[in-house]
Amino acid sequence: MAWPQHLPPPDPQIVRVLTHQQESMRQQVKIQEPDFELKLLAGCDSSFIGENILSVFVVLKYPELELVESVWHYGPVELPYIPGFLAFREAPNLVQAYGKLQHTPDLIMVDGHGISHPRRLGIASHLGVLLNKPTMGVAKKVLTGKFEEPAITKGSLTPLTHKNELIGNVVRTKDKVKPVFVSPGHLIDLETATNIALQTALKHKLPEPTRLADHYAEVYKAEVQK
C-alpha cells in the first residue's frame, strides 16, 4: 500500500514490523455465527487532544438501546496515523477504557473496519482478538475493496469485495444519506453484523452505540480540557 501524499511518510522499518504483527493476529480472527445472546451492546470511539488520546466505551441494553454505562480513559498516543494501521494507534487506549467497565458487553461495535481491510485486520478485528470478544466494524468511509452504490432507501445494501472475497456490506442506514461500511470483526458473521447495524440505526446514519460513544467522547473531552 503506497501512502497518501498529504500524510507524513511512515518509517518503513516500523511498517514492516506492524505488518508482520497483523499477519500473525489475522490467524486468530474467527468469522462465525455468534454463540452469544445479545443483551448488552457496547460502542466505542476516540478523540485526540494534542499528543494524547481520549477513548470512550458505552454499554447499551439490547434491544432497548438504553444507556447503562459509559467510561473513558485518557493517555498518550504512541504512533502517527498510518492508513491500514489505525489499531496500533488507538487500540491500546481503548483496551484501558474497556477495563474500566463494570458491565460485560456481549458484542462491541467499533468505529472503523473489521475484516474489510487490506490484510483482513482492521481495528474492530484487532480489538476483538486483544479482548477475545465478539466485535463488528462500522466505518464511515471505505478503506479497501470495491462496491456499487446501494439504493437510496434505508435498508438497501451492496457487497464490498476485495480480491474475490466478500469482506463487508455497504449499508444505507438512513434515506438519502451516505452509506456505512459494515464488516465482522471477530466471533461474528457478516449477516449478523449487518442486521445489528441496521436494527440499531434509529433516526441517524450511525448506529446508536457508535453515535452515543461519539457523543460522550465530546462530553468527556470538554471535561478533560478544563
Next chain:
DNA sequence: GCGACAG
C-alpha cells in the same frame, strides 16, 4: 504506471 487510503 496512475490513483486510493478507516480515524
Next chain:
DNA sequence: ATCTTGTCGC
C-alpha cells in the same frame, strides 16, 4: 481525527 463558515432540510 482536527481545523473551519455558511447553508440546506426536517
